[in-house]
């Protein structure tokens with residue numbers, strides 16, 4: 001991503017919040033045309049980085065201010081010696097405000113947007129600037145514009161989208177009818193939610209954020225509650241090992257193993273909990289699975305735990321301060337009871353996989369126990385588990401579904417996927433963007449649950465632990481590279497953690 005993180009910040013805005021930032025800036029005395037001039041200037045610079053003066057550039061402008069940014073870019077590029085051809089979707093007479101001013105200042109003729117005409121000139125274009133629709137898109141695209149977008153997507157051209165690929169909803173990342181598939185997207189001030197939520201993220205190509213003179217102080221008033229999941233979000237809550245500390249100050253995680261033939265998931269999780277800094281990790285195994293676990297474990301400790309009474313007994317050790325249950329544990333009424341015991345124990349608890357599915361028929365029973373729990377709780381559902389626990393949220397976009405799930409359950413919810421959303425019951429949310437495709441492999445989720453449990457054992461607050469866990473998991477997956485299997489993730493945490501220690505910005 002082409003950005004200076006200090007300048008760009010990690011806040012993710014809705015189009016409405018961006019509109020508010022714009023209004024506050026204009027109220028503070030920066031004229032709208034100045035903002036548009038800078039926005040169009042960033043677009044022109046992106047084109048100039050891509051090709052030389054003399055190249056042919058097609059600018060597709062829409063009827064609003066997104067189109068206005070396109071007109072500014074066209075003027076700047078024309079003045080710099082590029083051959084610009086501008087098309088307008090809509091009536092010239094309906095152009096208003098800043099977009100109208102930018103149109104009037106254009107030294108280039110503007111043609112009405114005829115999809116066939118544009119398609120005929122596409123092959124000769126070095127760059128197509130997509131300035132059709134941005135933040136103001138409020139309904140699905142259809143008709144001639146949809147036909148045009150289809151032609152642009154099929155052509156082998158380099159598309160730079162202004163603010164958002166046209167057709168992508170800036171708040172949800174949804175495709176509204178159809179959407180431009182850009183190679184690069186140039187947005188302004190702060191990234192928007194739709195840049196990071198799928199499928200929007202896939203349509204954006206490379207992301208660039210340019211500053212246009214909006215004072216970041218406006219964010220104090222806007223108070224955005226969604227963030228990119230970067231180290232900025234959680235690094236200050238991460239307790240780095242101190243020389244005068246010892247393993248007990250770094251917490252003791254308890255990971256529950258399934259039976260003899262399903263014990264691998266818990267071992268993956270336990271190893272990851274230890275690798276990410278928990279002082280001690282104990283695997284609690286049913287008697288049938290003690291031998292198989294003993295044959296595999298070295299630094300992770302092992303304790304036999306027989307039935308629910310065994311869980312009660314192991315929890316008598318007050319040093320065990322975080323627990324994970326679910327991976328390979330089995331879906332059953334007994335699992336529900338085991339979860340109930342953990343939630344009543346005051347420990348930080350991570351519920352994953354079978355621990356979630358066991359509550360499919362009575363999710364409200366789980367939520368009421370979570371609300372009574374004295375310790376923090378993190379739920380880590382993938383799409384299927386999410387639908388089982390929160391069927392009433394079907395059809396919602398991922399961010400609002402995750403937020404509602406957190407509010408309904410009282411837990412921090414990690415709604416997994418290529419665009420994992422971490423949501424807290426108070427509405428704060430983070431969207432993760434560093435997971436490589438090859439991280440979606442058997443056992444990967446078990447490792448993630450273990451990492452989060454290990455960070456909770458180190459007494460990180462739940463939202464920060466979950467966010468850091470998701471980020472570490474993605475970074476380790478990238479470090480391990482293609483061909484990765486779940487066993488590779490925990491070892492790959494070492495260089496990632498080393499980089500974080502050296503450079504807390506990651």
Ligand SMILES: NC(=O)C1=CN([C@@H]2O[C@H](COP(=O)(O)OP(=O)(O)OC[C@H]3O[C@@H](n4cnc5c(N)ncnc54)[C@H](OP(=O)(O)O)[C@@H]3O)[C@@H](O)[C@H]2O)[C@@H](O)CC1
Nearest residue numbers: 022036039063064065066133134135136137138139140163
């Ligand atoms: N905020 C800022 O700080 C800054 C913002 N800037 C720029 O402004 C952009 C936002 O501008 P915007 O609000 O004018 O909206 P925009 O995306 O141009 O679309 C609105 C037009 O589209 C139309 N329309 C909508 N849906 C449609 C559909 N499906 N099919 C057909 N038509 C449809 C709608 O028409 P109507 O509903 O009236 O029929 C209206 O005419 C933003 O993305 C950024 O690029 C920069 O200049 C820097 C400062």
Ligand SMILES: [K+]
Nearest residue numbers: 133162164166
């Ligand atoms: K656009």
